[in-house]
Amino acid sequence: xxxxxxxxxxxxxxxxxxxxxxxxxxxxxxxxxxxxxxxxxxxxxxxxxxxxxxxxxxxxxxxxxxxxxxxxxxxxxxxxxxxxxxxxxxxxxxxxxxxxxxxxxxxxxxxxxxxxxxxxxxxxxxxxxxxxxxxxxxxxxxxxxxxxxxxxxxxxxxxxxxxxxxxxxxxxxxxxxxxxxxxxxxxxxxxxxxxxxxxxxxxxxxxxxxxxxxxxxxxxxxxxxxxxxxxxxxx
Numbered sequence: 001x002x003x004x005x006x007x008x009x010x011x012x013x014x015x016x017x018x019x020x021x022x023x024x025x026x027x028x029x030x031x032x033x034x035x036x037x038x039x040x041x042x043x044x045x046x047x048x049x050x051x052x053x054x055x056x057x058x059x060x061x062x063x064x065x066x067x068x069x070x071x072x073x074x075x076x077x078x079x080x081x082x083x084x085x086x087x088x089x090x091x092x093x094x095x096x097x098x099x100x101x102x103x104x105x106x107x108x109x110x111x112x113x114x115x116x117x118x119x120x121x122x123x124x125x126x127x128x129x130x131x132x133x134x135x136x137x138x139x140x141x142x143x144x145x146x147x148x149x150x151x152x153x154x155x156x157x158x159x160x161x162x163x164x165x166x167x168x169x170x171x172x173x174x175x176x177x178x179x180x181x182x183x184x185x186x187x188x189x190x191x192x193x194x195x196x197x198x199x200x201x202x203x204x205x206x207x208x209x210x211x212x213x214x215x216x217x218x219x220x221x222x223x224x225x226x227x228x229x230x231x232x233x234x235x
Contacts, residue, residue: 032074032075032076033075034075034076034077034078035072035075035076035077035078035105036078036080036103036104036105037058037062037077037078037079037080037104037105037106037108038079038080038081038082038094038095038098038103038104038106038107038108039051039054039055039058039079039080039081039082039107039108039109040082040083040084040091040094040095040107040108040109040110040111040115040119041054041055041081041082041083041084041108041109041110041111042083042084042085042086042111042112043083043085044085044086047086047111047112048111049109049111049133051081051083054108054109054111055081058079058108059079062077062079065077080098080103080104082094082095082097082098084109084110084111084112084115086110086111086112086114086115087112087114087115088114088115088117088118088119090115091109091110091115091116091118091119092118092119092122095107095119095122095123099126099128104128105128106128106129106130106131107119107123107128107129107130107131108131108132109130109131109132110132110134111132111133111134112134112189113134113189113190113193114189116130116132116134116149117146120132120145120146120148120149121145121146123148123149124145124146124147124148127148128148129148129149129150130148130149130150131149131150131152132149132150132151132152132153133151133152133153134151134153156193156194156197156198157197157201159194159197159198160197160198160200160201160202161201163198163201163202164201164202164205167202176224176228177195177198177199178220178224179191179192179194179195
């Protein structure tokens with residue numbers, strides 16, 4: 001899914017998500033109390049989901065929900081932006097300040113897995129929903145702990161399920177997963193989270209796979225020569 005399609009998905013879904021949050025509180029729906037949205041986004045331009053890219057989509061979505069006939073027509077909708085820096089500590093600090101000062105009904109972001117997980121766990125006690133494009137295996141299995149999270153982006157669990165079905169189809173009994181932890185500079189640790197999701201998904205049926213860390217390319221290639229290939233697959 002390209003960044004453009006993710007932005008388009010956010011614009012389409014955000015009106016319904018925000019409206020659902022507010023309509024669920026009958027008092028807010030009756031007296032047209034202001035709606036306060038907090039967007040926790042990194043400002044650094046090298047990330048995939050940055051303030052510069054996401055803010056315009058949020059503004060378009062707000063215009064849609066406030067338009068005549070929209071679910072929040074007549075409400076004063078306020079959007080506050082916080083710099084998450086793709087960091088769990090900065091994201092949590094921004095979220096706590098917004099919540100304590102009663103300036104949020106819903107969090108959009110954080111957009112990085114390391115940052116969103118602790119916030120979502122805390123949001124359960126605040127009863128504040130969180131919308132994020134990130135996804136990990138834990139978000140699906142530990143539904144109660146992440147009950148306030150709505151995911152609108154990539155789904156690594158579906159990727160893991162596809163790999164699982166591929167293994168079953170060809171009756172494979174061994175596999176190796178090779179990855180660079182920070183291979184994607186636009187989303188920190190994305191490769192790590194995806195591989196971790198696949199590993200945990202397969203561990204439900206298969207034995208845990210050994211983990212090796214290669215500091216040099218030569219060591220990696222030497223191990224691949226020993227472990228991978230038709231000559232070694234049956235051993």
